[in-house]
Amino acid sequence: MIEIKHLTKIYPSKSGDTVALNDIDLTIPDGAIFGVIGLSGAGKSTLVRCINMLEKPTAGSVVIDGEDITAVKAKRLNLLRKNIGMIFQNFNLLEQRTVAQNVRFPLDIAPRYSKRSQKDSPVPFRVDKARREERVKELLELVELSDKANSYPSQLSGGQKQRVAIARALALRPKYLLCDEATSALDPTTTKSILALLKDINEKLGVTVIVITHEMKVVESICTDVAVISNSKIAETGKVAEVFSSPQSDIAKELIIPDLIRAIESEGGKKLRLIFAGDEADAPVISGLALECGVKANILYADTKNIDGKSFGHMVIAVSEEDGQLEAAKAYLLRHNVRFEEEL
Ligand SMILES: Nc1ncnc2c1ncn2[C@@H]1O[C@H](COP(=O)(O)OP(=O)(O)O)[C@@H](O)[C@H]1O
Ligand SMILES: [Mg+2]
Numbered sequence: 001m002i003e004i005k006h007l008t009k010i011y012p013s014k015s016g017d018t019v020a021l022n023d024i025d026l027t028i029p030d031g032a033i034f035g036v037i038g039l040s041g042a043g044k045s046t047l048v049r050c051i052n053m054l055e056k057p058t059a060g061s062v063v064i065d066g067e068d069i070t071a072v073k074a075k076r077l078n079l080l081r082k083n084i085g086m087i088f089q090n091f092n093l094l095e096q097r098t099v100a101q102n103v104r105f106p107l108d109i110a111p112r113y114s115k116r117s118q119k120d121s122p123v124p125f126r127v128d129k130a131r132r133e134e135r136v137k138e139l140l141e142l143v144e145l146s147d148k149a150n151s152y153p154s155q156l157s158g159g160q161k162q163r164v165a166i167a168r169a170l171a172l173r174p175k176y177l178l179c180d181e182a183t184s185a186l187d188p189t190t191t192k193s194i195l196a197l198l199k200d201i202n203e204k205l206g207v208t209v210i211v212i213t214h215e216m217k218v219v220e221s222i223c224t225d226v227a228v229i230s231n232s233k234i235a236e237t238g239k240v241a242e243v244f245s246s247p248q249s250d251i252a253k254e255l256i257i258p259d260l261i262r263a264i265e266s267e268g269g270k271k272l273r274l275i276f277a278g279d280e281a282d283a284p285v286i287s288g289l290a291l292e293c294g295v296k297a298n299i300l301y302a303d304t305k306n307i308d309g310k311s312f313g314h315m316v317i318a319v320s321e322e323d324g325q326l327e328a329a330k331a332y333l334l335r336h337n338v339r340f341e342e343e344l
Helices: 044-051 074-081 099-108 129-142 158-169 188-205 216-222 240-245 250-256 258-266 284-293 325-335
Strands: 002-011 018-028 033-037 059-064 084-088 176-180 208-213 225-230 233-239 270-279 297-307 310-319 339-341
Touching: 002 044, 018 044, 018 225, 018 233, 033 044, 033 188, 033 216, 044 176, 044 208, 084 158, 099 129, 099 158, 129 158, 158 188, 176 188, 188 208, 188 216, 208 216, 216 240, 225 240, 225 250, 233 240, 233 250, 240 250, 240 270, 240 310, 270 325, 284 297, 284 310, 284 325, 310 325
Parallel strands: 033 208, 033 225, 084 176, 176 208
Antiparallel strands: 002 018, 002 059, 225 233, 270 310, 270 339, 297 310
16 A cells, blocks of 8 residues: 655755645555546656655655655665655656566666565566566566567557556565556557556556556546556545546546536536446436426437446436426436436
8 A cells, every 4th residue: 555645845946946846645445446537747757766765855755665765764765665666657768678678677786685674575686688588578577569579669650659658667566566557658549458457467467556647538448446647646535436436536527527518618507417337227307307307408418338237427417497397307307216416
């Protein structure tokens, strides 16, 4: 588990300090695929770089599996860091080395065992050459690139490069994988395949994945939990199903449902937002309103999905302002256990 407590990061400069993170509290449970979304400049990359101490926090702490990594000595930190893999938007591969050599790199430079300082290592110590080669083979199979072992990065597509980076990040069997805009440079089809791979890694290897992104679709498609970051602070956090179906903060509403906001602004009538978070029904609502209680309702916006016969998402309807229509609609929704919000 990663516990971020009162984390503040200030970048000082002569022309004025930048507060990139302002008193952040966040808990990332083991086994999660945890999304962090926000606009550019919100502080996402700074947050993820503080989790592995690439950036030293100005104040606060990052506690990983009970150990405050902002307080440990350099040697210990170096070891703990190896339990946290990281991938980036621009892949950061070693261009002069082959795919296999890139993946082998962390194994080649893994710490050697020394009783005094490294007895509680969370990751494997350096193993002999034959076992390193074996591990590389295994990793390339995992990311489906066995046939590219001897290629150079320049010979690969973006998606393949990211697969190499993922294999390399997993070489030492880390418990955590940080992904900073890992799919932002990829086309939609490649993005899908990389996200599917990350999900697989989470499920099969039990790696906790932290996904930093400005793309809502990424969070929606693989994350279990999400934190929305805005102006250096956490605006909102929770389960994806909950936050995406019922965002509370202005920034989350704007990020998650911009079309909805436009729809609401452009139409007359009384608006209701219906929320489906795994409930039984959605489509019959409009016909039910008309048939059962004579309410005229228009769908202004709908973004619902059916997963295993249950509905997720939301729908905004406009109800006629004629006398009694809104009350009748609300009574109908209550009778049918459909969650709704009036204040949009
Ligand atoms: N190394 C740095 N030095 C100075 N300012 C920085 C540095 N890195 C980021 N910042 C500033 O901190 C804020 C947050 O940046 P960042 O964490 O990169 O946001 P995001 O990843 O959400 O786009 C921005 O205002 C950015 O300009
Ligand atoms: Mg960033």
